[in-house]
Amino acid sequence: MTGTNLPTPRLRAEDLTLSYDQRTVAAHLGVDIPDHSFTVIIGPNACGKSTLLKALARMLRPRHGRVLLDGAAISSYRSREVARRIGLLPQTSTAPGGITVGDLVARGRYPHQGMLRQWSAEDEAAVVEAMRQTGVLELADRPVDDLSGGQRQRVWLSMVLAQQTPLLLLDEPTTFLDIAHQVDVLDLCAELHARKGHTVVAVLHDLNQACRYATHLIVMRPGGTIAAQGAPADVMTAELVEDVFGLPCRIIDDPETGTPLMVPAAPRRFAPEDPEDPEDPEDTEDTEDTGDGAPAAATDAVMAEPR
Template sequence: MTSTTDVNRLAAHSLGLRYGDRTILEGLDLELPGGAVTAIVGPNACGKSTLLRGLVRLLDPAAGTVTLDGADIHRMPARTLAKRMGLLPQQPVTPEAVTVEALVRLGRYPHQRMLSPWSKADQAAVEEALTRTGTAELRDRQVDRLSGGQRQRVWIALALAQETDLLLLDEPTTFLDLRHQLDVLDLVADLHAEAGRTVVMVLHDLGQAARYADHLVVLKDGRLAAAGPPTEVLTAELVESVFGVPCRVVPDPETGTPLVVPRARTRAAAAAPASASATAPASAAASASVPA
């Protein structure tokens, strides 16, 4: 994996985020390395998506600040920030009857000026995004008639058309089958490796997070539980503490990255054949119910 750099560094400083009177994140200090793939993981409702919204200025902080390369993002012009960061939200809403190319063209909005014509550079960016995501042959099809995996690639193409060096993805594999999950994550890995993009994504699968990310951020109850390389962060103790799941963490046989293997609920359940009770002699079952 590519080493980190000092560019495209997102950081939270004593960050607090809330919805109305409900505090979701509090006192969060966190730095995400530039030039790397970061995966944010944690239990449901721990604040993962909320953190992503705060990092892209979709949610104003109740306390603290968010900086990009040391500059407060809330002091940046919106168009400037849109040229720096591209976001794929969770379950994006597709405009009715819009075609793939028309949707991807929306990614050029930050580069447009009032009354300025669509340029060769704009079209080149769209073509590049379609090609990189393997969606060029879908350009004339309506997005709402595509499969889940195809739609996800189209939305990533829209983010790529912005030509940002920092890409944030909120649960990009949700509702996809295993093959399409891996297709999307392989695409993210290629974008990082080939184009040097910094990627921050929210994931649920710990094995996939460890396999595809350089840096892992673990949240629990709105606070930072751990952060660092997956090989250092993902331990059996951490998984049980954060997720409440006793497990073993072993090397992935394909990649050597950490792989979480939950322990069986009981030793007896793990050892006994599933059909044991069904094949037990009837007399044994009857005698078990007779007092000694």
């Protein structure tokens, strides 16, 4: 049990140390992914966010510790069984040359195929629904190679949705997207979480998007350790942002959602003037009263004026 009345989450990590070759990226990570949550992992560049996500998806074997899926070590499952429970959208993906959008999305149904189960009407419906949700249904017959970066990202997300897994792991799902499509994709993820019960785990760079959409935050420090975990309203503070990112800021309420909104501190040249600040001593010196009612600077100007 992770709490007095809380069941053990389906996906969790215990004391993970993650490495590439001999280089340790993250150490002693203990992470619980709350069931039916929209969990967002944030942190500075190269802190191990994507590495942690890969370990949770069994794409990277931990050097130490373990990932648990439904109470068992994820390493104990067959690959097809993991793919029926966890859908992963990696940071970068390469499609086979010449493949169409519809055929690529259909590959998301691979975990559900087998010797005794071939392509069915259920598979076809899942593919069509996934493309409809991401707005790429009209592109079904187009080669993936002909699409823009943003369109391709939505197609890859469609393929993950076609898997119809209860757990969705998304590594920077808004990559290559303009701001309007970023919001569209994150709105879709929020809908999958809220209305369809999916547990969504996403790596994001934008702190304000993370706070707006997440129900649970995992904040990683440089060096690959956990700085904080919890609800955005409980976790996101100005002290945390400055400690983890080295960025002075203010945290205010988002006027649209009431979630924490991070506002970076302005450079001094942009800071509003404070009317209560005392006058600059140098300014006071320049306007010193000369005794005849005229400031010294004005008197000097009159004296210097040619007659």
